[in-house]
Amino acid sequence: MAQSTFGNTGATGHTGTMGNHAGAMAKDKIDSAADQVKGLVDAGQERAGELKDRIKDTLSDAKDRIVDVSGTVKDKLVDAGGTVKDKLGDAKDVVVDRTGSVMATSRRMIKQHPFVAIGIAFGIGYLAMRLIRR
Numbered sequence: 616m617a618q619s620t621f622g623n624t625g626a627t628g629h630t631g632t633m634g635n636h637a638g639a640m641a642k643d644k645i646d647s648a649a650d651q652v653k654g655l656v657d658a659g660q661e662r663a664g665e666l667k668d669r670i671k672d673t674l675s676d677a678k679d680r681i682v683d684v685s686g687t688v689k690d691k692l693v694d695a696g697g698t699v700k701d702k703l704g705d706a707k708d709v710v711v712d713r714t715g716s717v718m719a720t721s722r723r724m725i726k727q728h729p730f731v732a733i734g735i736a737f738g739i740g741y742l743a744m745r746l747i748r749r
Contacts, residue, residue, distance in 0.1 A: 725732040
């Protein structure tokens, strides 16, 4: 009986101390791994935040460039529209001037040669009637 008491006490005492030490080492390793994982997660969150800021800045820059380009395009279109309007106005003035001078020349010629003008008008009327009757 003494032998079994001695064996149980010795084994229990020795096993208990080793078990406590192994448990403490395991806990330390788990805590260390948890700290490493937490560090990695924190670093990942920081990098994600930086990436988010960079994307936000890039999109903002792109928006500003688009606004600038659209403003430039608008200005160019307005300028081109003004140029076209000016050219059409100039063309209208030229047509009015030339029409006025053609009308003045026609009036002068009719006053100088009334019978020729009547003959030309009659010929134009005759040709128009022949074309319409067909």
